[in-house]
Amino acid sequence: MTTRHLLLGTLCLGAAILAGLPYLLSAGLLNAAIQMLIAALFASAYNVVCGQAGMLSFGHAAYFGAGAFATVHAMNAVGGAGIVPTPLLPLAGALGGLLVGIVAGWFSTKRTGTYFAMITLAIAELLHSIAPHIKTVFGGEAGVSSMRMPSMGIAFGSTTEVYYLTLAWVLVSLVLLYLYTRTPVGRLALGLRENRHRLAFLGYDVHRLSVLVFTVSAMFSGIAGGLQVINNEAANYVLFESTLSAAAVLNAYIGGVGSFLGPALGAALMTFFGYAVSDMTQSWLLYQGIVFVVVMMFMPQGLAGLAGGSAMLWRKVGPLRLAPVLALYAGASLLLGGGTAFVVEMLRRAFSRDYRALLGPDSSAPWPPISLFGVDWAPFALTTWLVPIALLAAGSALAYLAGKQLRTLQENRQDDEIPASPDSLASSSITSAQEPA
Incomplete structure (x- = not known):
């Protein structure tokens, strides 16, 4: 079985699992799955500009929001019956994003690098600022609401029906995006990332190509914005906020902008991470920032690059030799994550308003214990802070040991690939000597 067949089988299995989720999850988790699918499509769409064309956009929420408002107005048209049937409403979102993208792309792509990023950010902030004041289009601060109408014998009143509609559109959109990357225009987008000056020298209209990709x-x-409106049945000017644009950037880089499905993977995981962790702590945004910093420092190719490298090394050295290294990395991650969570949660509770109220007016009074992980900890006790120090030290030691063993495996693999016989060594030396410098 070739690698392509294995990848195709994995994708089909993943699609089958996604199709069966409504029978496995509760309504709340299914709604979280819808948000994960929408975030995955948004990150994949963003990666067309960022990962493939090399244009770092800081304002992609503008086109997400434009698609959302176009969809909600399409739902309210014709006396609430909608311009098109409910399953086709995302086409209105595509049209809204397309029209705004043409105008914004024409201006923003006249510059590159930092200037391009700042222009995209300014466009999104401009829409975010003026949207509350244009009530006829954006509904003011209250936004615009609507209702999903029955269509094709489907009521679209349950979360399950909305999930399947979202899943169908996300899968179709991802397939279309992948096919786009195989077209000549998609290939030329890589030239924009690598050397746009050479493209211009070869006679291509770089600005027109940039506008098309954008x-x-x-x-x-x-x-993606249209699917968000179908799920929530409302659109508000907060869809233009910079936090949504930042989420697309973070999700794409965490997943890996160098691969097609990397941003979708990162967006799905980080959306679920926010859904799960936000119920546990108020510092969940801080944890997202920590994850992004760790990925950029130690896994610059993202989670997809990590998975691909691990799979390649798994095939080269075998599972018996790689499994202990992966186990060490897993243990190091748990220890470092536990130590970090301990420090963050202790400091958050110590500086919270509720805890400061317990101290009273007497600053010399002893600080009451802080309840964390089912245990009461004295804030200034040495034993309290020895726990995170021990966790962080043990995690760092395991990470160092895992990295050392990984380098040993990589060196041994390279040694195995070098010809061992004198004849082969001589022939390889002669061949390299004959090659032009």
Whole structure:
């Protein structure tokens, strides 16, 4: 079985698992799955501009929001019956993102690098600022609400029906995005990332190509915004906030902008991470920032690059030799994560307003214990802070040991690939000597 067949089988299995989720999850978790799918499509659409064309956009929420408002107005048209049937409403979002993307892309792509990033950010902030004041389009601060109408014998009143609609659109959109990357325009987008000056020297209209790539990304971002409106049955100017644009950037880089499905993977995981952790702590945004910093420092190719490298090394050295290294990394991650969570939660509780109220006006009074992980900890006791220190030290030691063993495996693999016989060594030396410098 080839690698392509294995990958295709994995994708089909993943699609089958996604199709069976409504029978396995509660309504709340199923709604979280819808948000994960929408975030995955938005990050994949963003990666068309960022990962493939090398244009770092800081304002992609503008096209997500444009698609959302186009969809909600399409739902309210014709006396609430909608311009098109409910299953086709994301087409209105695609049109909204497309139109705004053409205008914004024409101006923003006249510059590159930091200037391009600042222009995209300014466009999104401009829409976010003026949207509350244009009530006829954006509904003011209250936004615009609507209702999903029955269509094709489906009521679209349950979360399960909305999930399947979202899943169908996300899968179709991802397939179309992948096919786009195989077209000549998709290939030329890589040239924009690598050397746009050489493309211009070869006779290509770099600005027109940049606008086309930007517009494709904006159109699929509008589809994601349309799916968001179908799920929530409302649109508000907060869809233009910079936090949504930042989420697309973070999710894409955490997943890995160098691979097609990397941003979708990162967006799905980080959306679920926020859904799960936000119920446990108020510092969940801080944890997201820590994850992003760790990924950028130690896994610059993202989670997809980590998975691909691990799979390649698994095939080269075998599971018996790689499994202990993976176990060490897993243990190091648990220890470092536990130590970090201990420090963050202790400091958050110590500086919270509720805890400061327990101290009273007498600053010399002893600080009451802080309840964390089912245990009461004295804030200034040495034994309290020895726990995170021990966890962080043990995690660092395991990470160092795992890294040392990983380097040993990589060196042994390289040694195995070098010809061992004198004849082969001589022939390889002669061949390298004959090659031009």
